[in-house]
Amino acid sequence: MDTNIIYESKYGTTKEIAKNLAMILGPARYGTTDEWKNEYENSEYIIIGTPIYGEKINPKINDFINNNIHWLRKKKVFLFCVNLMQKGGERYLEPLKNILGNCVASTKALGGKLVLDDLDSEDYSKMKNFTKAYGVPFQDVDLYNINQITEYGLSIRKHRDYNIKMPIKTLKAYVEKFLKEHNNCTLSTGYDNMVRSTPVEYTYDDGYMYILSEGGFKFANLLLNDNVSVAIYEQFHGMNTILGMQITGKARIIEDGSQEYNSYLDKRKIKEDKLPSPLHLIKIKVESAEILSYELNEMGYGIKHYYKAN
Ligand SMILES: Cc1cc2nc3c(=O)[nH]c(=O)nc-3n(C[C@H](O)[C@H](O)[C@H](O)COP(=O)(O)O)c2cc1C
Numbered sequence: 001m002d003t004n005i006i007y008e009s010k011y012g013t014t015k016e017i018a019k020n021l022a023m024i025l026g027p028a029r030y031g032t033t034d035e036w037k038n039e040y041e042n043s044e045y046i047i048i049g050t051p052i053y054g055e056k057i058n059p060k061i062n063d064f065i066n067n068n069i070h071w072l073r074k075k076k077v078f079l080f081c082v083n084l085m086q087k088g089g090e091r092y093l094e095p096l097k098n099i100l101g102n103c104v105a106s107t108k109a110l111g112g113k114l115v116l117d118d119l120d121s122e123d124y125s126k127m128k129n130f131t132k133a134y135g136v137p138f139q140d141v142d143l144y145n146i147n148q149i150t151e152y153g154l155s156i157r158k159h160r161d162y163n164i165k166m167p168i169k170t171l172k173a174y175v176e177k178f179l180k181e182h183n184n185c186t187l188s189t190g191y192d193n194m195v196r197s198t199p200v201e202y203t204y205d206d207g208y209m210y211i212l213s214e215g216g217f218k219f220a221n222l223l224l225n226d227n228v229s230v231a232i233y234e235q236f237h238g239m240n241t242i243l244g245m246q247i248t249g250k251a252r253i254i255e256d257g258s259q260e261y262n263s264y265l266d267k268r269k270i271k272e273d274k275l276p277s278p279l280h281l282i283k284i285k286v287e288s289a290e291i292l293s294y295e296l297n298e299m300g301y302g303i304k305h306y307y308k309a310n
Pocket residue numbers: 008009010011012013014015051052053054055056082083084085111112113114119123124126127
């Protein structure tokens with residue numbers, strides 16, 4: 001497993017976050033310091049999560065880092081803490097960052113929870129004294145924010161998956177070749193609780209995908225939201241022949257009968273008056289592409305790539 005998440009948690013918030021991060025970062029495992037096995041040391045990406053109690057990181061996390069420093073320093077380490085600071089919680093991670101040095105790729109403070117009814121008597125009275133001393137209300141606090149967690153998970157994922165950078169020209173040429181060599185895709189459109197994935201034929205030319213369609217559900221979404229995602233892929237036979245792309249783009253409906261519409265039909269040698277029903281033209285600007293390609297892997301560039309069009 002390339003990615004391992006190590007955490008400690010007293011009341012379950014850091015555990016919940018570790019579990020969600022493991023799903024986003026999958027394939028990944030998550031577990032406490034006690035569940036750690038030496039065989040996990042071959043993971044390249046190590047994410048360490050600690051709750052903050054009394055301004056301090058969890059002692060087991062501290063011990064784990066000190067006892068494993070020799071191999072941790074050779075990895076890419078992401079540190080996060082779970083706390084109730086609205087801002088600046090990263091400072092709690094400074095001691096760990098200082099021990100680990102350059103292997104720390106990022107530090108992040110994530111919002112935690114305080115549920116007074118769940119606290120054991122010792123924590124309950126500590127919190128009571130703390131709130132009294134600082135003149136803050138003695139009450140439940142909920143800063144747990146799933147958007148913040150997914151954003152954090154995706155940022156680590158990007159760091160991990162797109163680590164091997166291809167020359168941009170080579171990647172662009174590869175993306176364009178792939179898009180030209182295929183003509184089937186799944187177009188996903190969405191608005192509010194309406195989500196639609198439609199298998200369609202497309203053509204590609206100079207940064208744009210073109211789709212002709214009689215109409216339907218997807219147009220209702222496109223009229224309300226021009227953000228689209230497009231998947232183009234080959235049948236899955238195993239990781240050693242995996243090939244596919246997920247495009248993010250902006251769609252526009254080209255006016256029927258406009259010059260652009262007519263020249264597209266001309267190019268495709270489609271006679272409008274011969275059509276059984278009118279066709280509408282969707283033009284998608286390719287903004288970015290996430291690529292899974294055994295071909296690029298065989299070229300020595302790694303299997304996953306992120307392409308951003310200019
Ligand atoms: C006794 C006690 C002390 C705490 N001290 C701090 C603190 O110093 N700074 C902070 O931001 N949060 C503090 N918290 C809040 C915890 O970090 C928060 O509840 C977190 O979600 C706990 O994570 P866990 O459920 O994974 O153990 C404290 C909570 C308790 C109960």
